Amino acid sequence: MSQESDAVREAIEGxxxxMDPGVRGSRSLARQLLDPEFTEVGASGRRWTYDEMLAAMPEMDGAAESGPRYEPSEFTGVLLAPGLVHLTYETTLDGRRARRSSLWRKRGTATTWQMYYHQATPLPSESV
Incomplete structure (x- = not known):
């Protein structure tokens, strides 16, 4: 595999x-995957910081083992620069669809990729 495909694959794995309920429900596991400078613009339009997301994630959709789970599809990714991957994909959660975009970065001697930025845009149910 090329360096680009390895980086994209690792970001998709992250x-x-x-999206895994076990990770969403665990601040310590989620902390490993979120960059300390993380920000998000959610499907609601709300801006989230690193601390806000870590505090809220265990109560958010997709965090309960017995509840609805994210169904991702159509992943694409590109290595924008060394240590920076851009992903786009779609999700369905409990019948609600969204287009998503995220930036993952790997800095210095880090061994794992961390999500630096995420944005979700809701799709109307009739949208393709």
Whole structure:
């Protein structure tokens, strides 16, 4: 595999881990995947900081083992620069669809990629 495909694959693996209820419900596991400078613009339009997201994630949709889970599809990714990957994909959660974009970065001697930025845009149910 090329360096680009390895980086994209690792970022997608991180993205999928963040959708896992076991990770969403654990601040310590989520902390490993979120960059300390993380920000998000959620599907609601709300801006989230690193601390706000870590505090709220265990109560958010997709965090309960017995509840609805994210169903991701159509992942694409590109290595924008060394240590910076851009992902786009769609999710369905409990019938609600969203287009998503995230930036993952790996700094210095870090061994794992961390989500630096995320944005979700809701899709109308009739949208393709």
């Amino acid at each position: 993205e999928l881990r963040l």
